[in-house]
Amino acid sequence: MKINSITIVLLIFVSSNFHSCNGQKKSEQKQTKTETLEIGKSASELHTKIWRIFQDSKGKYWFGSDGKGIYHFDGNELKQFTTVDGLVNDSIRGIQEDIDGNIYIETHKGISKFDGRKFTTLKVIRSSHNQWKLEPNDLWFGFYNANDLYRYDGDSLYELKLPRQDLKKAFGIDTLISPFNRNNPYSVYGVNKDKDGNIWFGTFVAGAFRYDGKSFLWFDEKELSTLPDGRVPAVRSIIQDKDGYFWLSNFKSKYKIEASGSAYEKLKGIEKDHPHYFNSGLSDNKGNLWMATYSGGVSKYDGKTLSKFEIISEIEDILLVSIYQDKNGILWLGTDNDGVYKQNGDKFEKFKVKNKSGR
Numbered sequence: 001m002k003i004n005s006i007t008i009v010l011l012i013f014v015s016s017n018f019h020s021c022n023g024q025k026k027s028e029q030k031q032t033k034t035e036t037l038e039i040g041k042s043a044s045e046l047h048t049k050i051w052r053i054f055q056d057s058k059g060k061y062w063f064g065s066d067g068k069g070i071y072h073f074d075g076n077e078l079k080q081f082t083t084v085d086g087l088v089n090d091s092i093r094g095i096q097e098d099i100d101g102n103i104y105i106e107t108h109k110g111i112s113k114f115d116g117r118k119f120t121t122l123k124v125i126r127s128s129h130n131q132w133k134l135e136p137n138d139l140w141f142g143f144y145n146a147n148d149l150y151r152y153d154g155d156s157l158y159e160l161k162l163p164r165q166d167l168k169k170a171f172g173i174d175t176l177i178s179p180f181n182r183n184n185p186y187s188v189y190g191v192n193k194d195k196d197g198n199i200w201f202g203t204f205v206a207g208a209f210r211y212d213g214k215s216f217l218w219f220d221e222k223e224l225s226t227l228p229d230g231r232v233p234a235v236r237s238i239i240q241d242k243d244g245y246f247w248l249s250n251f252k253s254k255y256k257i258e259a260s261g262s263a264y265e266k267l268k269g270i271e272k273d274h275p276h277y278f279n280s281g282l283s284d285n286k287g288n289l290w291m292a293t294y295s296g297g298v299s300k301y302d303g304k305t306l307s308k309f310e311i312i313s314e315i316e317d318i319l320l321v322s323i324y325q326d327k328n329g330i331l332w333l334g335t336d337n338d339g340v341y342k343q344n345g346d347k348f349e350k351f352k353v354k355n356k357s358g359r
Contacts, residue, residue, distance in 0.1 A: 202235025
């Protein structure tokens with residue numbers, strides 16, 4: 001009887017453990033199944049047209065393409081997100097992050113917010129009252145539906161209009177004729193903040209604006225609008241150097257803001273052969289200016305000398321769209337025809353994603 005009792009107890013114990021393990025396996029299988037249902041798909045390489053590069057607060061990289069959605073790289077795996085996953089459009093024009101770690105992806109058709117799990121499209125508030133404010137945590141967007149620009153305060157996305165100017169008097173532009181009757185002259189192509197927290201807007205052909213939270217300063221220089229030969233470079237990038245001067249998408253001139261903030265002085269920039277304009281620029285951790293031109297390579301300006309940097313490539317002409325500096329001080333280049341390039345010392349090399357196995 002004693003042996004039978006022990007046997008029964010052992011059977012109950014084994015059965016209990018079996019069911020427990022079995023339940024654990026089912027739970028693990030369910031969990032694994034849930035993880036495989038996450039949005040996005042694994043990718044082995046980046047698209048050739050990468051226009052935007054961004055590193056988030058967690059150290060992960062985002063690569064915005066022109067037509068193939070956005071890529072996320074965590075150091076081990078590359079994932080691609082498109083409209084299939086809820087992205088509003090696959091042509092990416094900007095990437096930002098708010099103080100809570102949400103990622104905002106700017107496209108031609110709207111702005112998507114990614115909270116780590118899903119994409120939602122921000123709804124635009126159009127009001128007769130211009131909701132102009134300048135708060136430190138606000139996000140600003142251009143390139144959207146050919147309207148002027150948009151301000152997001154964490155709750156609402158406000159459509160804003162820049163103060164209208166006499167463009168015909170300043171630039172000789174008749175907004176009633178082509179192409180200006182089809183394209184908004186005030187469409188914002190570049191948004192940057194200066195060291196004092198003022199925000200700058202570069203437009204399609206209406207020059208540039210500086211907003212200090214109370215008033216606007218308009219830069220009505222011909223080189224910031226249509227050029228004599230008919231080209232329209234637009235003001236795509238606004239950078240401030242270590243001496244406080246501002247460079248508005250071109251090497252030719254720099255600007256000094258007067259103490260009152262209500263006027264500016266135009267000064268001679270860098271003597272340089274064509275092209276005079278840059279697509280994207282930044283001031284690095286040491287105060288050097290970097291300018292990336294569409295077909296003219298990338299240059300560094302230390303305040304005295306303009307130096308051109310080598311791009312190691314298998315194709316002849318690299319078309320540069322953007323330049324970005326990550327948290328480690330490394331510079332990255334986004335291109336229109338050959339993916340992404342990463343700084344390696346005094347040159348730039350093609351960035352290739354390695355999968356988990358390191359191959």
